[in-house]
Amino acid sequence: MSKEGPTPAMRQFYEMKKKYPDTVLFFQMGDFYETFGEDAEVVSRELEITLTSRGRDVNGEKMPLAGVPIHAGEMYIARLVRKGYRVAICDQVEDPKKAKGIVKRDVVRIITPGTIIDSEMLGNSGSSYLMSVFPDKKNKEYGIAFLDISTGEFFISSCNASSGFSDLNSEISKYQPAECIIPVSSSSGLSENLKKLGVIVTSYSDSAFDLKFAGDYLKNHFHVSSLEGYGCLGMDSSICAAGACLSYACETQMTDLNYIRNFSTKISSNNMILDAVTLRNLEILENIKSGGPDSSLFGILNETKTPMGSRILKKFITSPLVSKAEIDRRLDSVGYFYDLPMIRSSLREHLHKFYDIERIASRISYGNAGPRDLNALKDSLEKITDIKSDFDSSPSEIPYLVTESLRKISDMEDIRKLIAKAVCDEPPVNARVGGVIREGYALSLDELRDISVSGKDWIASFQQSERERTGIKSLKVGYNKVFGYFIEVTKSNSKNVPPEYVRKQTTVNGERYTLPVLQEKESLIANAEEKVSALEYEIYQELIEKIKPYVETIQTTARNIGLLDVYANLAAISHSRNYIRPVIEDSKRLLINNGRHPVVERNIQNFVPNDADLDSSDNQILIITGANMAGKSTYMREVALICIMAQTGCFVPADTAVIGIVDRIFTRVGAFDDLASGQSTFMVEMLELANILNNVTPESLVILDEIGRGTSTLDGFSIAKAVLEFLHGTKQEGPRTLFATHFHEMVEIEADLKRVRNYHFAVRETGDDVVFLRKLIPGATDRSYGIHVAKLAGIPSKVIKRSEIILKEEQEKQYDPKSGRKMPRYTQLLLIDNPEPVSSPRKEDPVLKKLKSIDPNSVNPREALALLYELKKEAGDDNN
Missing domain, CATH: 1.10.1420.10 (MutS, DNA mismatch repair protein; Chain A, domain 3)
Known part of the structure; x- marks a missing residue:
């Protein structure tokens, strides 16, 4: 920059930066993307690139400068976007040799966390969603839209807002969006909640969420006169979210995204509801300790061969079906591949060579597909003929869903031949560098x-x-x-x-x-x-333009290849791990024989299987007692996971299983302090419990582990008992419930509530040693063996011995020193919670009162003997 003012190139930079102030502007200068000023400082800090300077800015200060080579630009941009930055790409849009004066430059694209399409930036096979949320205060709901521009997937939903963010958070946990747009006028509470969940939040114009604008925008994009055909009639808040979502995507990509051909409506009643708490507690997608997919249900079931299959399996697991007919159709498909190992093995071998053609289709439509993308598409399509031929000699009837997928898969011979003729075998990544087109094509x-x-x-x-x-x-x-x-x-x-x-x-x-x-x-x-x-x-x-009309066919083929992948994958896993096909019923029965935890059994040897017998008319609630480490939590999670697997369409780890369809699984397992929001362990427990009690239905499955432990013993016992009574109901059948507790007196409820049954985990005692048998058996127990667990954990022996002395002393306090009888439970709880003497009016002992009323001079010896026996009986001595 000269003393006279900014150079022409820098004037261009200032002009572009003024248009896109909330982005990091990558400004092309020859073979480099340069960043200036504050952008350069961000790039230098976040990407660890040397910060230099060039000339002076408008204030006469040295202008910070940091640049990256264009050929490596994607890598650096990806790192910035993953950190939450929005990056504007300002390219030279004319040939410098033909330019008269300063070369023309313009922003050609804005890359945000939710609008990534480049293969280098995406990095994995998972979905990358842009989410849009419209808070509808009038109807007390959130309109929601999800768009994955890397695949073209686009769908809407809605959730209740009257109970706070719980339902919204469940959707976020299920789909894990990379970015969420919300109206500028939204409350700070919504933004803070999203950020707390790790979602990058972008405020977007309120006008984009206007119903008329959003509806018109969607109709114009899809070239329709009405949105009724998309099943969204009456879903105004969701339409607002969808219109804004698509508008934002097109605005940032600076193209019409015409490969996004339609959108679908997801209605919660069509699927089992798994809220954020349940997804976490059951470790459906992520392991609680590591935060990754390892040792999660998705992690141990995902041995798919294609990226498309992996994405579909994730959706299946987080949204199990609730229609018996649909579940049985999926089970038929899995069963087909289960019974035919030759076809299954051959199909999976072909699928292993498939690339992510769903994302390649999107890049073709967008116009940034590279030469290697085209060869990957060609190589993948060449396998389709082999895939279809696998089924030509099928020894049994091909199930409906498999037939439908095969029908929708096309090998697109014309496209394969065109790419093979046009593109050389080993082209460079970028078409601009040359060496792409095969000799003889042009x-x-x-x-x-x-x-x-x-x-x-x-x-x-x-x-x-x-x-x-x-x-x-x-x-x-x-x-x-x-x-x-x-x-x-x-x-x-x-x-x-x-x-x-x-x-x-x-x-x-x-x-x-x-x-x-x-x-x-x-x-x-x-x-x-x-x-x-x-x-x-x-x-x-020109070659890309010739392929673009086939994008929709490629997308359809990709999705159906993914479905075949999922069916074959679940069959292979079921076969290798000894899973069985569950029986699905439109009932409230849940009968599992020798069930196993699908994740835990993969990590330990000699897993002990257990049965489950639940139904709303008889064994509605199982109260489970037993030692710490006996296996209560594992067992309850096991039952829930088997239900999820069955309704996903997967075989299950058991000898037999009859699954009455579950509409929703609720869990309250474990405890933790929500320090970020200042909520205690007990408050978190009560909030989760309130969600369960307010939303549970007779078709639900409820998993409760140690309710009431976060507060005083008496309060906790009272809450736990009241919860059980509420879930049991009176005449009306309640939800199937597994209730683990250390309040051993809870087992007395079995005598009061007709659909409650007591079970416990067996323990073998040999002297001072304890062996946890991990087998669930009928009946109750009143021991937790906490000191034995402490000993196993390595607590110093001095502490263990002292614990045993204290335990003995406390046990002795539970007996009335006068009568020698065990005190009622409520008396023990009062003594524990209120160690100081309770000042209350002293009541006269009924035995003493009766004794005072007897006149010894007016009774004969026989009457005196009878009175003596009667008094002894009232005093508690039945040994007469």
Whole structure:
């Protein structure tokens, strides 16, 4: 920058930065993306790139500068976007050689966390959702839309807002969006809640969420006169979210995204509801300790062979079906591959060679598909003929869902042949660098290449002839962009240079010369090479345009390849792990024989299986007692996971299983302090419990582990008992419930509530040693073996011995010293919670009162003996 003011290029930069102030502007200058000012400081800090300076800014201060090579731009941009930054790409939009004055530049795309489409940035096979939330205060609901622009998937939903953010958070946990747009006027509470869940929040114009604007925008995009055909009639808040979502995506990508051909409506009643708490507690997608997919249900079931299959399986697991017919259809498909290992194995071998053609289709439509993408598409489509041929000799009838997928898969022979003819076998990543189009595809390109190649051959021949003519063996003909072709001679040989050589440049080690004949050839070769590069890129773009009409067919093929992958994957896992096909019923029965926890059994040897027998009319609630570490939590999670697997359409780890369809699974397992919001363990427990009690239905499955432990013993016991009574109901059947507790007196409820049954985990005691058998058996127990667990955990022996003494002392306090009888439970709880003496009016003992009323002079010996027996009985001595 000069003292007179910004250079023309910097004026361009300031103009673009003014238009996109909330982005990091990557400004193309030749072969580099440069960033300036505050953007440069961000890039330097976040990407660990050296910060330099160039000229001065408008205030006369040194202008910070940080740049990256364009060929490595995607990698650096991806790192910035993953950190939550929005990056604007400002490219040179005309050939610098043809520019009159300053080369034209313009922002061609804004990359945000939710609008990534480039393969290098996406990095994995998972979905990358842009989420949109519209808070509808009038109807007390959130309209929701999800869009994955890397695949074209687009759907809407809605959830209740009257209970706070719990339902919204469940949707976020299920789909894990990379970015969420909300209206500018939204409450700070919504934004804070989203950020707390790790979602990057972007405020977007309120007008984009307007119902008329959103509806018109969607209709214009899909070229329809009404949205009724999409099943969203009456879902105004969701339409607002969807219109804003698509508008934001098109605005940032600066294209119409026409490969997004439709959107779907997800209605919660069509699927089992798994809220955020349940997804976490059951470790459906992530392991609680590591935060990754390892040792989660998804992690141990995901052995799919394609990225499309992996994404579909994740959706299946987080949204199990509730229709018996639909579940049985999926089970039929899995069962087909289960019974036919040859077809299953062959299919999975073919699928293993498939690329992510769903995302490739989106890049083709967007226009940024690379040559290797096209070859990957061609190689994948070539496997479809083999896949279909696997089923030609099927020994049994092919199930409906498999038949439908095979029908919708196309090998697109015309596209395969076109790509094979046009693109060479090992092209570069970027089409702009040349070397992409196969020889023989375009005659005009071949002719230019011949000129270029022959020119280079002439240069090699010219170098050899000049060495022989001058006698300078080290003479070389070189080339650079500044000086073109030149003859290079070392200083020691400069005396042998012929007089007709024209000096062009002096270097440290020698001199550079030229000749008229070399200059003539240089012009011919340079023009040919420049034309080859331009023509080749033009031909490549024409090739992309020829493939674009097939994008929808590619997307349909990709999704159905993914479905076949999921069916075969679940069959392979079921076969190798000894899973069985569950029986699905429209009932409230849950009968599992020798069930196993699908994740835990993968990590330990000799897993002990257990049964489950639940139904709303008899065994509605199981109260489970037993030792710490006996397996209560594992068992309850096991039952829930088997239900999820069954309704996903997967076989289950058991000997037999009858699953009455579950509409929703609620869990309250474990405890933790929500320090970020200042909520205690007990408050978190009560909030989760309130969600369960307010939303549970007779078709639900409820898992409760240690309710009431976060507060005083008496309060906790009272809450736990009241919860059980509420879930049991009176005449009406309640939800199937597994209730683990250390309040051993809870087992007395079995006598009061007809649909409650007591179970406990067996323990074998041998002297001071305890063996946890991990087997659930009928009946109750009143021991927790906490000290034995402490001993196993490595607590110092001194502490263990002292614990045993204290335990014995406390147990003795539970007996009335006068009568020697065990005190009622409520009395024990009062003593525990209120160690100080309770000041209350003293009541006279009924035995003493009766004794005082007897006149010894008015009774004979026989009557006196009878009174004595009666008094002893009232005093609690039945041994008469």
